[in-house]
Amino acid sequence: MAPEWHLGPVTVEVHGLFVALGVIAAVLVFIAEARRRGAVNDQSIVAVAGALVGGAIGMRLSGWAQHMDLSANPSVIQAWQFGSRSILGGLLGAYVGVHIAKRIGGYRGKTGDLFAPAVALGMAIGRIGCHLTEAPGRPTALPWGVHAPATTPECPACLTGQAMHPSFLYEIAFQLVAFALLLWLRHRITRPGELFVIYVAAYAVFRFLVEFVRANETVWLDLTRPQWFLLPTLLIIGFRLCYGYRHGYYRRAARIEEVPV
Numbered sequence: 001m002a003p004e005w006h007l008g009p010v011t012v013e014v015h016g017l018f019v020a021l022g023v024i025a026a027v028l029v030f031i032a033e034a035r036r037r038g039a040v041n042d043q044s045i046v047a048v049a050g051a052l053v054g055g056a057i058g059m060r061l062s063g064w065a066q067h068m069d070l071s072a073n074p075s076v077i078q079a080w081q082f083g084s085r086s087i088l089g090g091l092l093g094a095y096v097g098v099h100i101a102k103r104i105g106g107y108r109g110k111t112g113d114l115f116a117p118a119v120a121l122g123m124a125i126g127r128i129g130c131h132l133t134e135a136p137g138r139p140t141a142l143p144w145g146v147h148a149p150a151t152t153p154e155c156p157a158c159l160t161g162q163a164m165h166p167s168f169l170y171e172i173a174f175q176l177v178a179f180a181l182l183l184w185l186r187h188r189i190t191r192p193g194e195l196f197v198i199y200v201a202a203y204a205v206f207r208f209l210v211e212f213v214r215a216n217e218t219v220w221l222d223l224t225r226p227q228w229f230l231l232p233t234l235l236i237i238g239f240r241l242c243y244g245y246r247h248g249y250y251r252r253a254a255r256i257e258e259v260p261v
Contacts, residue, residue: 003015003132003133005017014129014132014133015129015130015132015133015134016129017129018125018126018127018128018129018130018132019126019129021125021126022121022122022123022124022125022126022127022129023052023122023126025118025121025122025125026118026119026121026122027048027118029117029118029121029122030048030114030115030118033113033114033117033118033186034114037113037114046101046102046104046105047098047101047102047111047114049101050094050097050098050099050100050101050102051094051095051097051098051101051115052094052097053097053101054093054094054095054096054097054098054100054101055090055091055093055094055097056090056093057093057097058090058091058092058093058094058096058097091119098111098115110192110193110196112192112193112195112196112197113186113192113193113194113195113196115196116182116195116196116198116199117179117182117183117186117195117199119199120175120176120178120179120182120199121175121176121179123171123175124171124172124175124176124179127168127171127172127175128168128172130168131166131168131169131172133152134152134153134155134168134215135148135152135153135154135155135157135158135164135215136148136164136165136166136167136168136169136215137164137165137166137167137168137213137214137215138157138164138165138212138213138214138215139157139162139163139164139165140163140164140165140213141163142163142165144166145163145164145165145166146163146164146165146166146169147161147162147163147164148164154215155215157215164215165213165214167210167213167214167215170210170213171206171207171210174203174206174210178199178202178203182195182198182199185198185253188252188253189249189250189252189253190252191244191249194244194249194250197237197240197241197244198241198250200237201237201238201240201241204230204233204234204237205234207226207230208226208227208230208231208234211223211224211226211227211230
């Protein structure tokens, strides 16, 4: 059963609360950034709707293809009702949802730069819910290891009282730093879409590395399912960053200069 908070007569599911707060924060940042860029229009609203719908579907169905043996996977209906709620599945679903919405609406402009800082802040808030309700990470002897209640689902280390890596706190810190850096870079990288590319690249690298201390199951060669999902992503995004660097997309960001806010 998902952990809940009881506020008088109202019962609130903790993880869902922080996911909702993260979505609200992301939408507000998106709108603020769209206004700053003069991009508030029907097309941008359609893009947000596509991201929300696609993200919800991607997160719900992310547990469908867990095993290479397709017969071992749940049905689509079972995955929708009881499957895991993967952030990576949600991000992939949101990305696809935006493109479908833009195609339907006939919008050809790039919206990634509007989404990048919004997603970073939304993820930071949403991960608070993960930290409060899920297995924090693998056991550690480091002084900042944390303990979680024995009732935490799928957490053997919680039952034995072991200290664990606060992997979700690592991610909250990463997302907050990414949010600040994206706001700084938005004046220095003006080519459309490049802020989004940089954010995706940074998060892909971070997520691959933090998986080594997450509580996720390893499936092959001591790598987790998210790491196997990320390997081709890292290869593709690496080529994309090299392309951008060779074409000078990031040259201005590499210079220290006074930039008007």
